[in-house]
Amino acid sequence: MTLKQSYGIGELAREFDVTTRTIRFYEDQGLLTPRRRGQTRIYSPADRVALKLILRGKRLGFSLAESGDLIRLYQPTGDNRQQLGALLEKIDEKRTQLQQQLVDIQIMQQDLDAAEERARQALKELEESDV
Amino acid sequence: MTLKQSYGIGELAREFDVTTRTIRFYEDQGLLTPRRRGQTRIYSPADRVALKLILRGKRLGFSLAESGDLIRLYQPTGDNRQQLGALLEKIDEKRTQLQQQLVDIQIMQQDLDAAEERARQALKELEESDV
DNA sequence: GGGGAAGTTTACGTTAACGTAAAGTGGCCT
DNA sequence: AGGCCACTTTACGTTAACGTAAACTTCCCC
Structure with a gap:
């Protein structure tokens, strides 16, 4: 189809x-x-x-x-050199922004890992104090 | 320091x-x-x-x-099991969201690559038609 | 031919995330 | 003492991105 x-x-x-x-x-x-x-x-x-x-x-x-x-x-706009240049610049800007976002995501993921670890640890301690 | x-x-x-x-x-x-x-x-x-x-x-x-x-x-809040459970769920939600964002970024990066390629191609054609 | 169901326009309402302005306080410098 | 910062509170204003409601049309179905 x-x-x-x-x-x-x-x-x-x-x-x-x-x-x-x-x-x-x-x-x-x-x-x-x-x-x-x-x-x-x-x-x-x-x-x-x-x-x-x-x-x-x-x-x-x-x-x-x-x-x-x-x-x-x-x-695909009928473009002249000016516009194409501006276009390439814009593309580059966006790429930079996406790169930053990638970094932000990675940091947040690590933060989440740490937070989960602490939560699991806290849970574990609850278990042990409560046999 | x-x-x-x-x-x-x-x-x-x-x-x-x-x-x-x-x-x-x-x-x-x-x-x-x-x-x-x-x-x-x-x-x-x-x-x-x-x-x-x-x-x-x-x-x-x-x-x-x-x-x-x-x-x-x-x-580190003095947490009981309930809260810790909810916490772990929240963490998981966020992780899922970040994963989606990662995918979105990758797609966008490919899109940008394609857009740049087309722009460069258009530039090239301008050059050639204008010896 | 009456009545949904899905489409339309017009218009006012709402929420988040601040901006902006006004008027006052406290310290420090000369 | 006067003046200039950097800070404060209070309060109204603004923009983006829709939500919500009202009042049509159009089409299809029985």
Whole structure:
């Protein structure tokens, strides 16, 4: 089975577990650009990918504006050297940010390990004092 | 030189590049608990660590409430089995979340790689068409 | 043809995380 | 004494990211 090439708003809402209000809001912010059949919104696979990107961004604490940037990194825009240069810079910024987040995650994971260890130790001591 | 054992609010603000308003706000939220000398706040190394944790959390999109949870994972509270059980669960939740974020970061990094590749390709074509 | 179900627009409401301004206190310097 | 910091409290303002409610249309079903 090949990919669907269009989606309804409710369909996307269910798939990604967001409300239709949220999806319309993203459109308002210029992050999604569904076409219309009558007055009903029809979403393309590209819209679906964009939505996925937004939600992934959210999990990493990105603002909608930042996710908008990311989405635009994908749109093959008829670009001149200026814009391509700026693009490469933006990519580099994001990469730096992601690197920092990686470090943050690693530290937090170690912290969690330590916290778990202490909790287990405390449990153990409870056991022993209570034979 | 051994660690300082107390800090002023401005000092912390400078070190972590936040405003004093922000630091006081965190106290309001119960995330910091400085003692007082007169009416002036004096921060302990533990407060400083907590602040660091909060800001790290922010970089990963954690809410202040979530960072509050993390901070509490560190406070050796006189715990009973119930609480320790809940603690271990919380730790596990956070671990799962961090794992998801790791995956998200990896995907984004690949996306950035692809975007950079396309940008470089576009640049190259511009060069060639413009001998 | 009446009534859901799913879509739409419009608009006001809400929460988190601070910003910003005003007015006061305490110390230190010259 | 005057002045300048750095600190304090109080309080109202602001922005992002939706939630919630009301009042339509459209389509489908029986």
